Amino acid sequence: MSTNPATVAKCLRLGAGFSQADRDWLVAQFATLDARLATFDADATELELSVKDREARGQRVTLECWIAGRQKIVTTSSEEDLRAALNDARDDLRRKLNDAKTRQEPRNNKHLRVTTPPGQSPPAELSAEDLAAAGTTTDER
Numbered sequence: 001m002s003t004n005p006a007t008v009a010k011c012l013r014l015g016a017g018f019s020q021a022d023r024d025w026l027v028a029q030f031a032t033l034d035a036r037l038a039t040f041d042a043d044a045t046e047l048e049l050s051v052k053d054r055e056a057r058g059q060r061v062t063l064e065c066w067i068a069g070r071q072k073i074v075t076t077s078s079e080e081d082l083r084a085a086l087n088d089a090r091d092d093l094r095r096k097l098n099d100a101k102t103r104q105e106p107r108n109n110k111h112l113r114v115t116t117p118p119g120q121s122p123p124a125e126l127s128a129e130d131l132a133a134a135g136t137t138t139d140e141r
Contacts, residue, residue: 005038006045015050015062029086036097044068049089054082061085063093070100 008030014023026049037045046066053059057080065073073096077088 004042006040006042007034007037008047010042011037011045011047013046013048015048017051017054018049026086029083030090033090033094033097036094039101040067049086051082051085059085061089063089065093065097073097073100 009027012023012027012030014020014026018026030047044067046064048064049061051059051061058078059080059082061077061079061082063075065075067073073093075089075092075096077085077092079085079088
């Protein structure tokens with residue numbers, strides 16, 4: 001875990017359509033992202049929020065996320081209510097961050113998986129006796 005965990009308050013930059021007066025309210029709206037962002041370093045994470053045609057029919061909220069070593073993530077919402085649009089963009093970003101994290105785990109990345117070298121046999125399955133000795137049942141496997 002990072003010694004300087006990313007949070008919305010540390011990483012949010014306000015783009016077009018928002019002013020510094022909106023900042024505290026927006027940080028509170030996006031606070032549920034903090035748990036997901038905390039696995040990244042604040043110095044390597046940026047969020048930018050902007051809105052086009054604020055509070056007009058056809059407004060468009062855009063939330064962009066840059067994390068060093070990863071592809072930029074962009075979420076948008078065309079909800080007419082500003083609060084609903086912000087929540088929509090926030091929830092979509094959380095989903096995309098979760099998906100990106102899942103893709104980088106070893107079970108989904110053949111380069112990170114432990115493989116058996118050619119000519120060696122894979123490890124044998126543990127017997128029921130081995131599992132019992134370890135305090136594990138076959139149902140827990």
